Amino acid sequence: MDEKYTFALRKIALLGGMNDYIAVSSRELGEALDMSQQSASKRILELLDKKYIVRDLGARKQRIKLTSEGIDQLKGEYNEYRRIFELSDHIVLHGTIKSGLGEGGYYICQNNYMDQFQDVLGFKPYEGTLNVHVDKEDVGKLDLIKGLTGHTIDGFHKDGRSFGNVTAYKAKIRNVDCAIVVPDRTHHKDVIEIVCQYHLRRTLSINDGDRVDVRVEI
Amino acid sequence: MDEKYTFALRKIALLGGMNDYIAVSSRELGEALDMSQQSASKRILELLDKKYIVRDLGARKQRIKLTSEGIDQLKGEYNEYRRIFELSDHIVLHGTIKSGLGEGGYYICQNNYMDQFQDVLGFKPYEGTLNVHVDKEDVGKLDLIKGLTGHTIDGFHKDGRSFGNVTAYKAKIRNVDCAIVVPDRTHHKDVIEIVCQYHLRRTLSINDGDRVDVRVEI
DNA sequence: ATTACTAGTAGACGAGTAA
DNA sequence: TTTACTCGTCTACTAGTAA
Numbered sequence: 001m002d003e004k005y006t007f008a009l010r011k012i013a014l015l016g017g018m019n020d021y022i023a024v025s026s027r028e029l030g031e032a033l034d035m036s037q038q039s040a041s042k043r044i045l046e047l048l049d050k051k052y053i054v055r056d057l058g059a060r061k062q063r064i065k066l067t068s069e070g071i072d073q074l075k076g077e078y079n080e081y082r083r084i085f086e087l088s089d090h091i092v093l094h095g096t097i098k099s100g101l102g103e104g105g106y107y108i109c110q111n112n113y114m115d116q117f118q119d120v121l122g123f124k125p126y127e128g129t130l131n132v133h134v135d136k137e138d139v140g141k142l143d144l145i146k147g148l149t150g151h152t153i154d155g156f157h158k159d160g161r162s163f164g165n166v167t168a169y170k171a172k173i174r175n176v177d178c179a180i181v182v183p184d185r186t187h188h189k190d191v192i193e194i195v196c197q198y199h200l201r202r203t204l205s206i207n208d209g210d211r212v213d214v215r216v217e218i
Numbered sequence: 219m220d221e222k223y224t225f226a227l228r229k230i231a232l233l234g235g236m237n238d239y240i241a242v243s244s245r246e247l248g249e250a251l252d253m254s255q256q257s258a259s260k261r262i263l264e265l266l267d268k269k270y271i272v273r274d275l276g277a278r279k280q281r282i283k284l285t286s287e288g289i290d291q292l293k294g295e296y297n298e299y300r301r302i303f304e305l306s307d308h309i310v311l312h313g314t315i316k317s318g319l320g321e322g323g324y325y326i327c328q329n330n331y332m333d334q335f336q337d338v339l340g341f342k343p344y345e346g347t348l349n350v351h352v353d354k355e356d357v358g359k360l361d362l363i364k365g366l367t368g369h370t371i372d373g374f375h376k377d378g379r380s381f382g383n384v385t386a387y388k389a390k391i392r393n394v395d396c397a398i399v400v401p402d403r404t405h406h407k408d409v410i411e412i413v414c415q416y417h418l419r420r421t422l423s424i425n426d427g428d429r430v431d432v433r434v435e436i
Numbered sequence: 437a438t439t440a441c442t443a444g445t446a447g448a449c450g451a452g453t454a455a
Numbered sequence: 456t457t458t459a460c461t462c463g464t465c466t467a468c469t470a471g472t473a474a
Contacts, residue, residue, distance in 0.1 A: 003222065003225045004221065007221045013302045025439085027438085036469050036470080037469095038440075038441090038468080038471095039469070059438085061437090062439075081228070081296040084236060084292065085293070085296055086355065086358070091355075092353070094310075094431075137304060254451085255458085256449080256460090257448080257449055257450070263458095263459080278456075279457070280458075
């Protein structure tokens, strides 16, 4: 019975309730949900109870807004649709080459990681990673990718510092085999780290600011 | 109460029922839908009745598949999610420059259309259109765009031939103002026609096979 | 206008079971 | 094992109405 909640949340989101509080009477919500004012009022109370929305109950009209939990509910359903409609056998990330080795570069270049890359990817990465700044409109695809199985690279301890698990996803840039590497304990970022057998900048003659398409295998 | 049907259709699609017949017992579907075998069986009959699925009732196990109507149901909901999550104030179409004036080019370059373009777009297009072959993974975005209001260009008759209504959507290629023009009575294609005040190939130094991002305004 | 209670009803669901 | 019927229950809805 989770379905009726996401249905309501979706309609609220379409009314603009994702970013801001919106003034929606129970009568109006009932119209959007094709149900009575009374039922819509009840639905709002249920959504409040489940912490999917928050409400500012003014004198004339209530104002409601999705919580991050509510947004997550929608995202889950959205990702199901993406699995249905978008996934052929690859996902294409559009982005721009970014400068710097970055923290991730140092992180990833540990020998322990490198040996494991050799095993799962079939090549020993060239030292250093290529950073790609993923276009805003493609950042959501990273969620999808993290939902894939990928290749798990075990973490380890060294010199008192802990290096966590990393997941590698096989990919291609301009038909050159490479892999996206993502530390498991990472939250939303718009920069991805790419490892490759070759020095990608030199091999493909790409530089900071150049646009690239990263084709991730599924 | 359409919601429970799309819920079932979505789960069937996730099981692979979009492309091929899949063997799913009512027991299994019940598991996927978190309901009893009996209710799942009933749901299947309802979906059949609504022509959302077709069934091949074998001796041991039934095999089901979504119909195009069923897929359309899902697409409708999918597009709602895209409006929620993907639409900021633009949609980016990734594609490749394609050669030839094409039929659309001749079509669009009629004076009657051109005068109307001047009115709604604020510029008189350079004669001829730029054809962009939209990447496979972005073709679905064309659905979204066609769902927008856009600018309607009225059709007309000339020399016994009828020219239908056309819709123009303001866009930008590498920050140059242009517009995508779509004949209203067009079905799924992966090539879009673009009009612009300037000769785009010359202005931007682009040629067949070059990749471009078309940023469509909402 | 609002929101939201109570009461009554229609329909969705699962158990039991037949084919 | 399947699919799918009947039937009883219980939930989800709407109408009426209060605040």
